[in-house]
Amino acid sequence: MKTEICNSFSHGFVLTEQELQRIHNLMLEQLELVSNNTKSTCQLKLKNGSIAELDSLDEIFLLDNIGATAIKRLSLTVADATSYSSCQASLEFKDADFENTTESIEYRIIGKDRRWVSITTSKLEERIYRIRRFAINQLIKNKVRYVLFSIIFTVATMIFGFLAIRERHQSLIEPLNSIENQWKDGNIVDPVEVILLIEKAKIQAETEILSTVPLIYLVMLPLPVILIILVWQYCFPPYNFCWGEYLGIFDRKRNLGIFLSIAIIFIVSVSIISKGVTLLFSIGN
Numbered sequence: 001m002k003t004e005i006c007n008s009f010s011h012g013f014v015l016t017e018q019e020l021q022r023i024h025n026l027m028l029e030q031l032e033l034v035s036n037n038t039k040s041t042c043q044l045k046l047k048n049g050s051i052a053e054l055d056s057l058d059e060i061f062l063l064d065n066i067g068a069t070a071i072k073r074l075s076l077t078v079a080d081a082t083s084y085s086s087c088q089a090s091l092e093f094k095d096a097d098f099e100n101t102t103e104s105i106e107y108r109i110i111g112k113d114r115r116w117v118s119i120t121t122s123k124l125e126e127r128i129y130r131i132r133r134f135a136i137n138q139l140i141k142n143k144v145r146y147v148l149f150s151i152i153f154t155v156a157t158m159i160f161g162f163l164a165i166r167e168r169h170q171s172l173i174e175p176l177n178s179i180e181n182q183w184k185d186g187n188i189v190d191p192v193e194v195i196l197l198i199e200k201a202k203i204q205a206e207t208e209i210l211s212t213v214p215l216i217y218l219v220m221l222p223l224p225v226i227l228i229i230l231v232w233q234y235c236f237p238p239y240n241f242c243w244g245e246y247l248g249i250f251d252r253k254r255n256l257g258i259f260l261s262i263a264i265i266f267i268v269s270v271s272i273i274s275k276g277v278t279l280l281f282s283i284g285n
Contacts, residue, residue: 013105035080041076
């Protein structure tokens, strides 16, 4: 009886030359446990649409892997040469954005020994987990993640808006304090005039809060979020075949992303600390 296990993943990956060699060796070692005659094949799909069949991994690493010859899909299969369909292990990495799909990694293990299939699957998934990375673009493609992200973003927007309104209230209470001080100092003695000034201050405060503050914050809040997503997508691309000339591009983007991340964390930290210090002084006074 033949046993088959298939699975797919939607996360990103950083596939280096060393990791691909390890995965290939793992697949070969597992096939050699049940077969004395194994055959390994590799298929590539490049950015220009051409498909190449290769017999050795060394040929893959000789490619420029940039521009029109950038690798967008890599399929690796190790099987029993005498009974190809009854015993094999296949693994595929692909640029999900280029292929217009949600699955970026897929594997299929076929064998007559259920225990062998289970062990091979476990070992292969362990190697896959070592190279995976978060793919922010999958938030849009995956409906569950997209809904969760939308809920979190909406709640954060509401909280930010309420905090903005509260802060605006604190700044708009100053005119009322000024009217009160003028009344106590005797600069304003007519009660009707005081009431009119208070009502005008209330109307002005309500108008500014309801029409200006929430609108500004709700419009401005998505902008940094969108900017961060675009920067993250550029600096940390989700699907990476890291060899050839692409390796230099990958390193430059990653270093830029690390620098920008540190800068953002520093700016946010300084802002929070300064806000906290200001709040402490205001409470003390």
